[in-house]
Amino acid sequence: MKEFIIIGHKAVTIPFSLNDLPGAAGRMDILCRCVNSALFLSHDLRRDVRVYLVLKGGAQSKIVRFDGASVRYLSPDERSSASLIKKALEKQAQGFWTESTPGVSVKVGDFGDLLDEMNKKIIYLREDGVDIRIKPIEAGSDHLFVLGDHMGLTEDEENIIKGREHEIVSVGPLSLHADHCIVLLHNEMDRSEKHI
């Protein structure tokens, strides 16, 4: 299982217009592109992937989860994943997972709660991390990656990571969008699994 947590600091926690993802929905477009890059192959889905979007732009944080093994009605375009996130936010979220559409679930909770629930070693993506070509990601293991949005991670969020088993990695010499980082992580793991 490969799991990706992406933190959307401005992402709204109530239903939003699909026509203004960057503005009124609080850079929801970033999270939508991460869903795409984490889950899509050409004409197929990555079934062994789960994506967790932490939406922090409301009074109470919510988490929306996409499960590659069971997700339905998802197309690669931003509007498609946005539409499923919106449907999730129309649900009355609780402190436990509620499925809103097949393979998409929502709950009330913050980044720390989610890490507690998952209880796994964290691979945190940051520009100054160790290059994944220098210290390769272990093949065939469970992995949990954490990525920030356009604002990176806050000091508080970094402290939450530092209190847990973690490593800090980078995917190359330039600072890239989170969805581009996910593409590069997948490629590295694909190569490792196929031994090329």
Next chain:
Amino acid sequence: MKEFIIIGHKAVTIPFSLNDLPGAAGRMDILCRCVNSALFLSHDLRRDVRVYLVLKGGAQSKIVRFDGASVRYLSPDERSSASLIKKALEKQAQGFWTESTPGVSVKVGDFGDLLDEMNKKIIYLREDGVDIRIKPIEAGSDHLFVLGDHMGLTEDEENIIKGREHEIVSVGPLSLHADHCIVLLHNEMDRSEKHI
């Protein structure tokens, strides 16, 4: 200069609704994501990149060009690049480049015309190509990449490539979307330019 040609076989050549990029606009979402992955760094643009979208879903093919050195009003979301493509298609396209908004231009023309105009060696992305980690992309050179949409390239289009100086490369063991391939090509070139 790094140049990317992406062929959109169904992409319409007249103004379209921004609310249905995959359907009515003929998988315009694919081309919009390619614009994103070719041009965007985190909080910056790749100034040394040009993207050419070949729109083949009309009576007469058109080409829309994004120039990273001069493009304005472009945000990373699909709707933003779609909006600039739409503005380009509102122009009366001719057989020469007409600028529709800063850094975005349009002309009537097909894939072969464009290759004639560019007159450069082609690097064609195909699943069975030589892995870019086996035969690295030369650092610091001009490069012209050609990628297909969800339909790949037609036999006719492949024959157009075969009549010119070209090589066929791949970016990994799995079949990926064109925009994901562009991310991987950039990363390989970024590493090569920084010698890491």
